[in-house]
Amino acid sequence: MSTATMTSAAERQVVAFRLANETYAIDISYIHEIIRMKEITFVPRAPHYMRGVINLRGRIVPVMDLSARLGLPTHEETSQSRIIVVEVGGESIGMIVDAVSEVLRLPEDQIEPPTQMAGTESADYISGLGKVNDQLVLLLDVEKVVGNV
Amino acid sequence: MMDTSEYVSLFLEEAAEQIHVLERDILLLEQSPSPEVLNEIFRAAHTLKGSSRAMGFTAMGELTHAMEDAFDALRKGEIRVSTELVNRLFEALDTLKAMRDQIAEGGSTDIACDELVRNLRNALSEAPTGEAAASPTADSQPAPSARDLQEHQLEAALTAIDNGLRVYWFTVRLAEETLMKSVRALMVLQSLDANGGAVLAAFPDEEALDNEQFDLSFDLLVATDKPEEQLRQALLQISEVREVQVQPWQHSAEQRTPSVEPVPVHTTPPILEQGEERPTQTAVSPMAETNKAGVRASASPTVSQTVRVDVARLDTLLNLVGELVIDRTRVAQLGREFEARFQRDELVDSLQETAAHIGRITDELQEHIMKARMLPIEHVFNRFPRMVRDLAQKFGKEVRLVMEGQETELDRSVIEIISDPLIHMLRNSVDHGIETPQEREAAGKPRQGTIRLSARHEENYILIEIEDDGKGMDPARLREAAVRKGLLPRDAAERLSDREALNLIFLPGFSTAKEVTEVSGRGVGMDIVRSNIQRVGGIVDVDSTPGKGTRFAIRLPLTLAIIRALLVRVAGQVYAIPLSSVLETLKIHPQTLQFVGKRPAILLRGRTLPLVSLQAHFYGSETGLLTTAQEEPMFVVVVGLGERQVGLVVSHLIGEQEIVIKSLSRHLGEISGVSGATILGDGRVALILEVADLFQNISACAA
Numbered sequence: 001m002s003t004a005t006m007t008s009a010a011e012r013q014v015v016a017f018r019l020a021n022e023t024y025a026i027d028i029s030y031i032h033e034i035i036r037m038k039e040i041t042f043v044p045r046a047p048h049y050m051r052g053v054i055n056l057r058g059r060i061v062p063v064m065d066l067s068a069r070l071g072l073p074t075h076e077e078t079s080q081s082r083i084i085v086v087e088v089g090g091e092s093i094g095m096i097v098d099a100v101s102e103v104l105r106l107p108e109d110q111i112e113p114p115t116q117m118a119g120t121e122s123a124d125y126i127s128g129l130g131k132v133n134d135q136l137v138l139l140l141d142v143e144k145v146v147g148n149v
Numbered sequence: 150m151m152d153t154s155e156y157v158s159l160f161l162e163e164a165a166e167q168i169h170v171l172e173r174d175i176l177l178l179e180q181s182p183s184p185e186v187l188n189e190i191f192r193a194a195h196t197l198k199g200s201s202r203a204m205g206f207t208a209m210g211e212l213t214h215a216m217e218d219a220f221d222a223l224r225k226g227e228i229r230v231s232t233e234l235v236n237r238l239f240e241a242l243d244t245l246k247a248m249r250d251q252i253a254e255g256g257s258t259d260i261a262c263d264e265l266v267r268n269l270r271n272a273l274s275e276a277p278t279g280e281a282a283a284s285p286t287a288d289s290q291p292a293p294s295a296r297d298l299q300e301h302q303l304e305a306a307l308t309a310i311d312n313g314l315r316v317y318w319f320t321v322r323l324a325e326e327t328l329m330k331s332v333r334a335l336m337v338l339q340s341l342d343a344n345g346g347a348v349l350a351a352f353p354d355e356e357a358l359d360n361e362q363f364d365l366s367f368d369l370l371v372a373t374d375k376p377e378e379q380l381r382q383a384l385l386q387i388s389e390v391r392e393v394q395v396q397p398w399q400h401s402a403e404q405r406t407p408s409v410e411p412v413p414v415h416t417t418p419p420i421l422e423q424g425e426e427r428p429t430q431t432a433v434s435p436m437a438e439t440n441k442a443g444v445r446a447s448a449s450p451t452v453s454q455t456v457r458v459d460v461a462r463l464d465t466l467l468n469l470v471g472e473l474v475i476d477r478t479r480v481a482q483l484g485r486e487f488e489a490r491f492q493r494d495e496l497v498d499s500l501q502e503t504a505a506h507i508g509r510i511t512d513e514l515q516e517h518i519m520k521a522r523m524l525p526i527e528h529v530f531n532r533f534p535r536m537v538r539d540l541a542q543k544f545g546k547e548v549r550l551v552m553e554g555q556e557t558e559l560d561r562s563v564i565e566i567i568s569d570p571l572i573h574m575l576r577n578s579v580d581h582g583i584e585t586p587q588e589r590e591a592a593g594k595p596r597q598g599t600i601r602l603s604a605r606h607e608e609n610y611i612l613i614e615i616e617d618d619g620k621g622m623d624p625a626r627l628r629e630a631a632v633r634k635g636l637l638p639r640d641a642a643e644r645l646s647d648r649e650a651l652n653l654i655f656l657p658g659f660s661t662a663k664e665v666t667e668v669s670g671r672g673v674g675m676d677i678v679r680s681n682i683q684r685v686g687g688i689v690d691v692d693s694t695p696g697k698g699t700r701f702a703i704r705l706p707l708t709l710a711i712i713r714a715l716l717v718r719v720a721g722q723v724y725a726i727p728l729s730s731v732l733e734t735l736k737i738h739p740q741t742l743q744f745v746g747k748r749p750a751i752l753l754r755g756r757t758l759p760l761v762s763l764q765a766h767f768y769g770s771e772t773g774l775l776t777t778a779q780e781e782p783m784f785v786v787v788v789g790l791g792e793r794q795v796g797l798v799v800s801h802l803i804g805e806q807e808i809v810i811k812s813l814s815r816h817l818g819e820i821s822g823v824s825g826a827t828i829l830g831d832g833r834v835a836l837i838l839e840v841a842d843l844f845q846n847i848s849a850c851a852a
Contacts, residue, residue, distance in 0.1 A: 041826070041834035042722060044767035046817045053813065053826055053834050058472050060826045060834060062814040093816055146816065 017097040020072040063094035167197040191220040228276035237272040302350040309372035316398040322366040334358040346373040471809040478830035527555035553603035560708040570678040582619035622693040624650035716803035723835040739779035
């Protein structure tokens with residue numbers, strides 16, 4: 001267990017999740033917690049990709065529909081849907097994803113710049129592309145996703 | 150050298166106190182240099198000189214020494230107060246403050262004061278000399294308090310006090326050139342009589358007054374139930390009455406105890422009372438010996454029963470109580486659910502009882518912690534006398550600031566936020582409200598304008614009023630200006646009532662000042678004032694009469710954290726409306742709807758009440774539009790903002806509840822009509838309505 005949490009300098013530890021049939025990942029250092037879907041209070045007149053707010057043990061945390069934020073097609077929530085709560089700049093914000101798959105280790109030398117994605121709407125928010133077991137993983141630039149809000 | 154570090158914080162605190170005394174008294178000095186004030190101010194400077202030298206802050210010691218010399222010369226009647234001297238003294242005081250702040254930050258100060266000391270000494274040597282007749286402090290007459298009353302006069306004064314009246318010495322000075330002094334004296338007596346003041350004794354006696362057997366001034370012992378300031382003002386209206394000093398009368402038996410508290414002259418008393426009111430300031434200090442003659446000599450030698458608590462700790466406590474309040478509501482709700490499911494069961498009963506007990510304890514805990522966070526508004530008001538004086542001087546105005554209710558307490562977070570708006574409004578009053586002395590005289594008003602700043606509790610909010618007797622605002626000119634600046638189309642402006650026209654000053658980009666001054670009138674003023682006040686859930690209202698003056702009323706909640714709210718349902722979601730703005734709730738039939746243009750309204754007790762569908766406001770104009778075709782009755786929450794009222798149409802009324810206010814994340818942006826969120830007993834989140842926004846929305850539509 002102790003070795004599993006160790007990350008060598010040449011590796012990045014990320015949480016991988018599914019979104020519109022693609023695998024995305026967020027650097028683990030941003031992640032505060034991952035929770036099941038819960039009742040979201042709709043906040044009128046907020047940006048369209050903000051779904052509302054939730055009560056996270058007494059704190060009011062805004063929740064974003066990540067698909068809508070990235071301009072991807074959105075679909076129904078399932079029992080697999082989760083809210084990933086990230087912390088950026090001291091503030092918490094939740095992101096709805098289709099399913100959380102696993103914690104991955106990405107060797108730095110296998111992460112490429114997202115040039116081949118240029119032109120797609122979500123490209124702005126991708127900081128790199130990784131490959132794990134022949135599977136493509138899109139690394140999300142969390143600061144950008146949250147910061148431009 | 151001895152290690153003085155542990156004394157530094159005590160020194161700083163004491164210095165802050167003495168600086169405050171100095172600031173307050175220099176102001177008094179300018180208005181009316183009474184012997185009490187002069188003595189007190191001298192002692193304050195003396196104490197500060199002693200303690201700063203003892204701590205090794207020589208520059209500070211030198212500066213206070215120069216100030217002390219000035220006060221000493223004033224005290225002895227060698228020189229008289231001049232504006233130049235007061236300005237120099239304030240300069241010195243500002244430097245003292247800066248030195249103190251620097252010491253607080255870094256333990257030492259390198260601010261030079263040689264030039265200041267030189268300036269001060271120069272001002273001192275150039276100050277007008279105090280020839281006995283010219284200086285009121287060197288008046289040959291004995292202080293009125295030293296007058297011996299005859300038996301029946303004393304009796305009358307004591308009886309008056311027993312009957313709840315207050316007794317004052319009025320010292321009236323006539324102008325030097327007064328021709329018929331006896332007539333003026335008679336007018337003074339008549340004025341007192343007409344304004345509810347009973348003259349108990351006169352020095353010289355009334356016969357002597359009648360025969361003009363007095364120099365220029367005379368003393369009157371007056372019993373009254375009216376504010377002494379009111380009487381004083383009435384006397385000042387009499388021509389050739391140059392000066393009126395008022396001092397509370399004290400039975401000489403009480404007077405023998407060394408009264409070190411200054412006797413309030415002219416200004417309202419509370420500002421001068423703090424020495425004994427605030428136990429936290431009476432901590433035992435190693436500087437006590439240098440403070441023997443100090444202002445706090447009234448403090449008893451017992452160790453004070455207070456502790457200092459970090460503000461952050463109080464904030465944490467309040468947050469925790471907030472959580473508890475939420476859980477209390479939750480537990481109570483669970484209790485009801487259990488009862489519904491298991492009927493009367495011993496365990497359920499026991500749970501219910503415990504829940505009720507927790508509820509009571511939580512209420513009490515909450516109340517006490519909120520009280521612990523309260524500060525008197527004096528913390529904000531303190532600096533205003535000085536500020537108003539400086540501004541008045543800058544603009545060539547004569548302004549008297551009267552403050553009332555400094556002891557009114559409110560939550561420290563509210564205090565922090567209210568400070569800037571008040572500063573701005575006072576500046577406006579001095580700059581735009583009060584006219585120049587020449588203009589005032591031409592308008593038949595006293596040269597000196599008056600700004601009254603008061604605070605008081607009213608139900609569950611605080612009312613702060615700023616009132617001036619200046620030139621007031623003309624609704625017609627405001628309408629004109631709003632149209633000219635393109636803020637409103639002409640027809641909309643003309644539809645506004647006078648009251649609504651006055652409220653135009655709160656619009657962004659509005660300013661009627663003919664020229665931009667350094668202090669105010671940049672057109673970014675009152676809108677920021679209003680948004681700051683609204684940010685803490687307060688409201689601001691204005692009333693004005695051209696030629697007579699302007700009055701601003703600010704209503705603030707007692708606390709920002711926990712409020713009572715009316716819960717309503719809109720489109721399946723719960724919203725909380727702060728109870729402070731709810732006037733009443735109504736159930737109406739859609740058939741009674743009327744339309745003014747396209748805007749829905751109803752007739753309520755003869756007045757047209759505009760309606761806003763919250764569903765339409767929040768969820769777009771297609772949904773929730775109000776039509777007379779609806780079958781179901783509608784629920785309306787009537788909310789008020791100042792004089793204006795509007796009815797909010799909701800789907801259901803749920804009930805009243807105490808809610809804990811939480812802010813919404815900035816990621817959601819500014820949402821018109823929502824000020825924050827709260828957590829309900831069932832754990833769900835409800836949004837809190839911002840009523841003021843909804844009003845703005847209506848004005849925007851109307852325009």
